[in-house]
Amino acid sequence: MEIKNYNGSLALNATQCGCSVKDLVISLDGGASWFYQGFINAFEDHIRAAVEKVIPENIIGSTSKLDSLLQGLPRSVSLDNVTALNMTFVNDPQYGNSSIEFDISGLFTSTVAKTSNLQKHPQLSLSCGGASNMLLLSLDEDVFNSALEAYFKAGSMHWVVDKVPDQSLLNTAGWKFIIPRLYWNYPNDDMVLNISMTSSPLMRITSEKIGATINADMIIDVLHGTETVPVACISVVVSASGVVEASGDKVYGTVGLDDFSLSLKWSKIGNFHMSLIQGVIRVFLNTVCMPYLNSHLGNGYILPVVHDFTLKDVHVVTSTEQLMLCSDITFANASRLAALPVL
Numbered sequence: 001m002e003i004k005n006y007n008g009s010l011a012l013n014a015t016q017c018g019c020s021v022k023d024l025v026i027s028l029d030g031g032a033s034w035f036y037q038g039f040i041n042a043f044e045d046h047i048r049a050a051v052e053k054v055i056p057e058n059i060i061g062s063t064s065k066l067d068s069l070l071q072g073l074p075r076s077v078s079l080d081n082v083t084a085l086n087m088t089f090v091n092d093p094q095y096g097n098s099s100i101e102f103d104i105s106g107l108f109t110s111t112v113a114k115t116s117n118l119q120k121h122p123q124l125s126l127s128c129g130g131a132s133n134m135l136l137l138s139l140d141e142d143v144f145n146s147a148l149e150a151y152f153k154a155g156s157m158h159w160v161v162d163k164v165p166d167q168s169l170l171n172t173a174g175w176k177f178i179i180p181r182l183y184w185n186y187p188n189d190d191m192v193l194n195i196s197m198t199s200s201p202l203m204r205i206t207s208e209k210i211g212a213t214i215n216a217d218m219i220i221d222v223l224h225g226t227e228t229v230p231v232a233c234i235s236v237v238v239s240a241s242g243v244v245e246a247s248g249d250k251v252y253g254t255v256g257l258d259d260f261s262l263s264l265k266w267s268k269i270g271n272f273h274m275s276l277i278q279g280v281i282r283v284f285l286n287t288v289c290m291p292y293l294n295s296h297l298g299n300g301y302i303l304p305v306v307h308d309f310t311l312k313d314v315h316v317v318t319s320t321e322q323l324m325l326c327s328d329i330t331f332a333n334a335s336r337l338a339a340l341p342v343l
Contacts, residue, residue, distance in 0.1 A: 008088030250300035
């Protein structure tokens with residue numbers, strides 16, 4: 001038998017199937033067994049031929065059922081109303097001494113976009129660092145970047161900040177000596193920060209760390225009476241890095257600030273040097289932005305595990321452009337084993 005990738009799905013074919021009965025022994029016990037044994041001996045060749053015929057037929061029939069099951073695997077899985085996961089296969093399965101490797105696209109796309117990314121990808125070099133595990137799930141950095149791009153294009157990367165740990169940062173009085181003209185024009189007015197990504201965040205995976213670069217525009221809006229007045233726009237480029245951990249069937253992450261740069265994009269309150277606000281922005285990134293990201297990453301993301309199976313002793317390995325999850329598998333509901341359908 002062989003399994004091949006056919007237009008993004010798996011096709012199972014029985015290329016050659018036969019059965020040869022080397023030896024056949026049927027013994028009867030009982031009072032008249034000597035009599036019936038003679039009939040069995042007489043028809044031994046017929047019984048042998050029937051067995052050699054039925055076994056290949058059953059194998060071919062079961063192969064056809066399994067092929068239909070493989071052909072029916074979903075080509076796309078919707079994760080929410082924004083993104084879907086491309087589940088098409090991109091290579092033929094690769095066989096090892098005690099393993100089989102399946103490669104799927106795994107890229108995130110818009111739920112309204114048609115998936116046509118079926119080109120073959122180079123085979124990955126997969127390793128759990130010398131450990132022997134039942135399952136190795138490898139995620140290329142392109143998978144993460146495609147998810148970020150899908151949410152960016154859907155307009156989901158927009159954040160309005162109106163509450164911070166030090167609320168004085170969102171009042172013009174707190175900026176009196178940093179940007180005097182802001183306070184002169186709008187004395188003691190509250191502010192909100194209108195933050196939007198200007199491009200999709202870019203993630204990079206190495207053996208040492210997982211890093212990301214984020215480009216955003218931060219518009220300072222002053223709440224002046226009943227009006228919301230945009231007074232300045234600051235371009236922010238943030239470099240961050242983090243770690244990934246796994247527990248059970250979930251993967252978790254934490255991220256921290258590495259560095260950032262600022263530039264003034266436009267201003268209605270005069271020109272001011274970025275060095276004046278760098279300390280305030282650093283505090284904002286460390287006390288508001290990073291905790292906000294970690295609150296989402298800390299909830300965890302469920303790994304794609306077959307129903308009724310759970311992961312055991314999961315550990316994370318990173319290499320160039322790849323994040324690998326190595327794990328053993330246990331059957332969560334042993335009582336259901338007997339109820340599984342027979343092909």
